[in-house]
Amino acid sequence: MLRKAFAFFRRDLTIARSYRMAFALEILEAFFGVATFYYLSRFVSTGQLTRAFPPGTDYFAFALVGFAFFDYLTVSLSAFDNSIIEARQNGTLEAMLVTETPLTVILASSASYPFVVLALRTIIYLAWGALLFHFPIRAANWLGAVIVLIASILAFAGLGIVSTSYLLLFKRGNPARWLIVGASGLLGGMMYPVSVLPRPLQWLARLIPVTYSLEGMRQALLAGAGLIQLWPSVRALILFSGILLPLSSLIFAWALRRTKIAGTLTHF
Amino acid sequence: MQASAIVIEDLGKYFPVAQRGWRALLNPFSPLTQPALSGVSFQVESGAVTALIGANGSGKSTLLRILATLLVPTRGRARVAGYDVEREAPQVRAQLGFHSATDGGFYGRLTAHENLDFFAAMNSLFGRQAAERIEEVTELMGLAAFLESQVRTLSTGQVHRLGLARAMLHRPSVLLLDEPTRSLDPMAASDFRRFLRTELVERRGTTVLFASHALAEVEQLADRVALLDSGRLVACDSPWGLRRATGAATLEQALERLTLRGQQAEVSL
Numbered sequence: 001m002l003r004k005a006f007a008f009f010r011r012d013l014t015i016a017r018s019y020r021m022a023f024a025l026e027i028l029e030a031f032f033g034v035a036t037f038y039y040l041s042r043f044v045s046t047g048q049l050t051r052a053f054p055p056g057t058d059y060f061a062f063a064l065v066g067f068a069f070f071d072y073l074t075v076s077l078s079a080f081d082n083s084i085i086e087a088r089q090n091g092t093l094e095a096m097l098v099t100e101t102p103l104t105v106i107l108a109s110s111a112s113y114p115f116v117v118l119a120l121r122t123i124i125y126l127a128w129g130a131l132l133f134h135f136p137i138r139a140a141n142w143l144g145a146v147i148v149l150i151a152s153i154l155a156f157a158g159l160g161i162v163s164t165s166y167l168l169l170f171k172r173g174n175p176a177r178w179l180i181v182g183a184s185g186l187l188g189g190m191m192y193p194v195s196v197l198p199r200p201l202q203w204l205a206r207l208i209p210v211t212y213s214l215e216g217m218r219q220a221l222l223a224g225a226g227l228i229q230l231w232p233s234v235r236a237l238i239l240f241s242g243i244l245l246p247l248s249s250l251i252f253a254w255a256l257r258r259t260k261i262a263g264t265l266t267h268f
Numbered sequence: 269m270q271a272s273a274i275v276i277e278d279l280g281k282y283f284p285v286a287q288r289g290w291r292a293l294l295n296p297f298s299p300l301t302q303p304a305l306s307g308v309s310f311q312v313e314s315g316a317v318t319a320l321i322g323a324n325g326s327g328k329s330t331l332l333r334i335l336a337t338l339l340v341p342t343r344g345r346a347r348v349a350g351y352d353v354e355r356e357a358p359q360v361r362a363q364l365g366f367h368s369a370t371d372g373g374f375y376g377r378l379t380a381h382e383n384l385d386f387f388a389a390m391n392s393l394f395g396r397q398a399a400e401r402i403e404e405v406t407e408l409m410g411l412a413a414f415l416e417s418q419v420r421t422l423s424t425g426q427v428h429r430l431g432l433a434r435a436m437l438h439r440p441s442v443l444l445l446d447e448p449t450r451s452l453d454p455m456a457a458s459d460f461r462r463f464l465r466t467e468l469v470e471r472r473g474t475t476v477l478f479a480s481h482a483l484a485e486v487e488q489l490a491d492r493v494a495l496l497d498s499g500r501l502v503a504c505d506s507p508w509g510l511r512r513a514t515g516a517a518t519l520e521q522a523l524e525r526l527t528l529r530g531q532q533a534e535v536s537l
Binding site: 003004007010011014015018090091092094095096097098099100101102257260261262263265266 | 283284300330333336337338339340342358361362364365366368370372373374375376377378382385386387389390391392394418434
C-alpha cells in the first residue's frame with residue numbers, strides 16, 4: 001500500500017515539476033494572502049478584540065491559522081474529486097481500474113501529493129507570517145498541532161469520500177462539496193470565533209468537524225496547549241472519523257456499483 | 269481436454285436509457301431497459317485464442333468490459349481464471365491484462381517509461397522486478413526509440429503499442445484485447461500478431477480473447493470465433509467450422525450467412 005502511494009506521489013511530483021513556474025507563483029501567492037490578512041487585522045483590531053485572544057496573539061494570528069488550516073478541509077474535499085475527474089478526462093481511470101489495485105487505494109493514494117503540497121503551503125504561510133508580520137510561533141506545541149492535523153484529515157477524508165461518491169454518480173456539479181465548504185466556512189470559526197454566532201448556530205457548529213479542528217489547532221499553535229488540553233478537540237475529531245469513514249466507505253461502494261451497473265464509470 | 273480460462277454463462281447486460289432535463293432530475297437511476305448483451309454463453313480454453321466479431325454495437329466491447337470487471341452484468345455469470353467477475357473482482361484483475369479500443373489512458377506529461385513504471389506499481393511490480401518487465405515489453409513491442417519521450421509527443425500508433433505493452437507488463441494469464449491492431453502500421457500489426465501467437469500463446473500459454481473487425485487477422489490468429497449480433501451469440505466455432513457449417517468459401521461469407529440467418533430467425537419469431 002505504501003509503495004503504491006509512493007508511486008502516485010512520484011507520478012504527481014513529476015507532472016508538477018513539468019510546470020516549473022506554478023510552484024514559484026504559489027510561494028508569491030501565499031505572501032499576498034498573508035499580507036492581506038495582516039493589514040486587514042490592523043484595520044479591525046481593537047482593544048476588546050485583542051483581549052479575546054490568548055496573550056501575545058491577535059486577530060492576525062487567529063485569522064491566519066483559520067485561513068491556513070481551513071484549506072485542509074477544502075483539499076480533503078477536492079483531492080479525491082480531482083483524482084477522479086482527471087483520471088476520467090485523460091482516460092487513465094479505466095487503465096487503473098483493471099489493475100489489481102482497488103479504487104479505494106487509488107483514491108487514498110491520489111490524495112498523498114495534494115496533502116504534502118498543502119503541508120508545504122501551510123509552512124510557507126506560517127513562515128511568511130512569522131518572518132514579516134510577527135506571527136507568534138515560539139509558544140506553539142508542534143506535536144499537538146500535528147496530532148490535531150492528523151485527526152482532522154481523517155475526519156475530513158470521510159466528507160471527501162461522500163463528495164466523491166456524488167461525483168461518481170452525477171459526474172459534475174457537486175452540491176455535497178458546496179454545502180460542506182459553505183456550512184464549515186460560516187460555522188467553523190475560520191475568520192471569527194464561534195462564540196460571536198447566535199446560539200442556535202453555535203450549536204450547529206458543534207456538529208461539524210472543522211470547528212474542533214480549528215479550535216485544537218489554535219490552542220496548539222497560539223496558546224501552546226498540552227495534549228490534555230487538546231484532548232476534547234482530538235476526541236471529537238476521532239469520533240467524527242469513526243462515524244464518517246465507515247459510513248462514507250459504504251456510500252462509496254454503493255455509488256461505485258451503481259456506476260458499474262449503469263456503465264458510466266468513465267463518463268464525464 | 270484443457271480447463272476453461274473464461275466461462276460465460278447466460279450473460280446479459282442492460283443499460284439505463286439516458287434521460288435528459290427534468291426526467292433525469294426526477295429519476296436519476298432509470299431502469300435498465302437498453303439491451304447490450306442477452307443470453308450469451310461460451311467458454312475459452314486455457315492457452316487458446318478466441319476472436320469476438322460482430323458489427324458495431326453488437327456487444328463485443330461490453331462483453332470484454334464485463335470480463336475486465338469494469339461493468340456489472342445484469343444477469344448470468346462469468347468466470348475468468350476460475351474467479352467470478354462480480355464476486356471475486358480483485359482476483360480476476362490480478363490474472364488479466366486488458367487493452368481498451370480507445371487509444372490513450374496515459375499521462376501525457378510523463379515519459380513512456382515513467383507511465384510503464386507507474387502502471388507496473390499498480391500491478392504490484394516494484395524496483396528490479398518492474399525494471400526487468402519494462403525492459404522485456406520494451407523489446408517485445410519495439411518501444412526503445414521513444415521510451416524516454418513524453419507520451420503527449422507520441423503518435424497514435426506509438427501510444428497504441430505502449431497500451432499493449434502495459435496490458436502485458438505483469439504477464440497476465442488471460443489477455444483481453446479490444447481491436448489490438450487498430451492503430452498499428454501493417455508491419456507492426458504483423459509483428460504483433462506473430463508475437464501474440466508464438467510468444468504469448470504457444471510459449472507462455474496465455475489465453476487471449478480479442479475483438480476485431482479485421483477478418484484476415486481473425487483467421488490468422490483465432491482458434492475459435494464467437495460471432496455476436498445485436499447482443500446475442502450467433503455462433504461459436506473454429507474459422508474452418510464456421511465455413512463448413514455455412515458452406516461458405518471465406519470467413520466473410522460465412523459471417524454474412526450466419527448473421528442473415530439469425531435475423532431471419534428473429535423475424536420468423
